[in-house]
Amino acid sequence: MAGLASMGCHAWRGRCSNHEDNSGWCLGNRMKDKNIIVGVTGGIAAYKSVELVRLILRAGAFSVKVAMTRNAARFVSPLTFRAVSGNRVIGDMWDPATEPMDHIDWAQGSDLIIIAPATANFIGKMAHGLADDFLSTLVLASTAKILVCPSMNTKMLENPSVQANLDTLRERGFTVMDPDEGELACRTEGPGRLPDPEKIVEEARTVLSEKDLSGLNVLVTAGATMEPIDPVRYITNRSSGKMGYALARVARRRGATVTLVSGPGAITPPDDVDFVRVMTSEEMREVVLEKAGRADVVIKAAAVLDYKPRKKEEYKIKKEKGSLRLELVRTPDILAELGDKKGEHGYLLVGFAAETQELVENAKDKLERKNLDMIVANDVSRSDAGFETDTNRVKILHREGHIEDLPLMTKEEVAEQVLDRIRGLWGERS
Numbered sequence: 318m319a320g321l322a323s324m325g326c327h328a329w330r331g332r333c334s335n336h337e338d339n340s341g342w343c344l345g346n347r348m349k350d351k352n353i354i355v356g357v358t359g360g361i362a363a364y365k366s367v368e369l370v371r372l373i374l375r376a377g378a379f380s381v382k383v384a385m386t387r388n389a390a391r392f393v394s395p396l397t398f399r400a401v402s403g404n405r406v407i408g409d410m411w412d413p414a415t416e417p418m419d420h421i422d423w424a425q426g427s428d429l430i431i432i433a434p435a436t437a438n439f440i441g442k443m444a445h446g447l448a449d450d451f452l453s454t455l456v457l458a459s460t461a462k463i464l465v466c467p468s469m470n471t472k473m474l475e476n477p478s479v480q481a482n483l484d485t486l487r488e489r490g491f492t493v494m495d496p497d498e499g500e501l502a503c504r505t506e507g508p509g510r511l512p513d514p515e516k517i518v519e520e521a522r523t524v525l526s527e528k529d530l531s532g533l534n535v536l537v538t539a540g541a542t543m544e545p546i547d548p549v550r551y552i553t554n555r556s557s558g559k560m561g562y563a564l565a566r567v568a569r570r571r572g573a574t575v576t577l578v579s580g581p582g583a584i585t586p587p588d589d590v591d592f593v594r595v596m597t598s599e600e601m602r603e604v605v606l607e608k609a610g611r612a613d614v615v616i617k618a619a620a621v622l623d624y625k626p627r628k629k630e631e632y633k634i635k636k637e638k639g640s641l642r643l644e645l646v647r648t649p650d651i652l653a654e655l656g657d658k659k660g661e662h663g664y665l666l667v668g669f670a671a672e673t674q675e676l677v678e679n680a681k682d683k684l685e686r687k688n689l690d691m692i693v694a695n696d697v698s699r700s701d702a703g704f705e706t707d708t709n710r711v712k713i714l715h716r717e718g719h720i721e722d723l724p725l726m727t728k729e730e731v732a733e734q735v736l737d738r739i740r741g742l743w744g745e746r747s
């Protein structure tokens with residue numbers, strides 16, 4: 318059993334003055350309200366940082382400012398960054414257009430500085446405390462979190478000087494992202510590629526998140542299961558897995574150790590989670606029951622099929638005149654089994670109910686019958702909630718009878734809400 322870090326938002330029953338949006342609901346550890354600086358240095362991957370700036374703004378940051386080295390401006394025009402960020406771009410401390418104290422004001426007004434791409438040269442400068450241009454001076458003057466995204470030729474990356482400099486930065490509390498492996502601009506293969514902007518944004522969210530779930534082992538299930546009819550056909554349902562993946566991503570950002578068991582689907586699993594792909598309900602059951610023994614919290618967001626064909630035909634069923642009768646039998650009730658074993662293992666058990674009618678009554682019934690600690694109910698007949706959408710409108714039903722009606726939110730925001738409440742329940746228990 319894990320104890321929790323004492324940081325974080327304690328408004329797990331809803332309202333909080335630190336993180337709330339206009340609706341008054343705590344939306345947790347998001348990028349919202351954050352001032353972010355993207356420091357671009359003179360590497361070939363500088364063009365990817367244009368997309369990075371766009372994505373950070375789309376993720377809800379309050380502002381993104383771009384600081385560039387002189388050599389970065391040889392790769393991408395400052396004008397491009399100015400247009401995308403909506404802010405002036407600084408490269409030269411001595412330019413009359415730069416205010417004398419910009420390096421201090423920018424440094425102290427930022428929550429996070431992302432150096433992307435970070436050249437070998439600039440990494441060396443940061444590691445040795447040099448301040449001979451605007452960006453390096455800004456880094457020295459800042460107490461913000463710093464995320465470094467090295468990108469260079471593999472031999473440069475492997476050079477002991479560069480590695481020693483990266484170690485120094487890590488020791489000083491900088492977060493250093495591992496570069497991706499693949500084809501490099503110098504037409505060689507190996508590690509050194511700047512990770513995709515989406516990955517950098519995810520890492521930035523992780524750096525910004527309070528680690529209030531560290532110490533917790535969280536098992537999340539996601540997506541639909543799939544039951545074969547014959548070698549080419551199957552039955553499934555419309556669950557995309559977005560809600561479960563959002564829960565896994567947010568729990569990981571907040572420091573939990575996460576296992577994600579997912580049905581088939583196209584969503585890329587988050588890095589640094591124990592990811593298991595399954596297909597059928599029986600496979601899901603096997604993996605989940607095995608993993609649940611080590612979990613502190615089990616969140617069943619998967620839409621496991623209730624029925625499957627009695628048998629999978631060995632050969633493709635040939636098209637014939639007339640109708641075809643398919644006999645369906647019940648699949649295992651994984652949630653009920655988890656509920657039965659709760660006493661033995663001691664995990665918190667959270668379920669989801671996707672309903673098209675009598676949402677609260679059906680969810681309440683499920684909460685009780687399956688021995689859950691909490692259930693998140695959503696009306697999947699709405700166009701802005703439930704399957705496939707990026708948003709959700711849920712009600713959270715607590716064991717003692719309290720029901721919360723949450724406004725429309727993104728699935729990540731719902732995940733923050735659900736995890737806030739889990740954190741509260743775990744805190745009460747320990």
Ligand SMILES: Cc1cc2nc3c(=O)[nH]c(=O)nc-3n(C[C@H](O)[C@H](O)[C@H](O)COP(=O)(O)O)c2cc1C
Binds near residue numbers: 358359361437
């Ligand atoms: C075409 C070209 C591509 C370069 N790409 C990289 C790179 O990806 N990573 C790197 O560390 N250096 C790269 N360099 C070398 C840097 O531009 C050089 O070390 C420069 O001094 C870095 O300056 P800065 O760190 O102040 O931006 C490249 C140089 C050239 C000419």
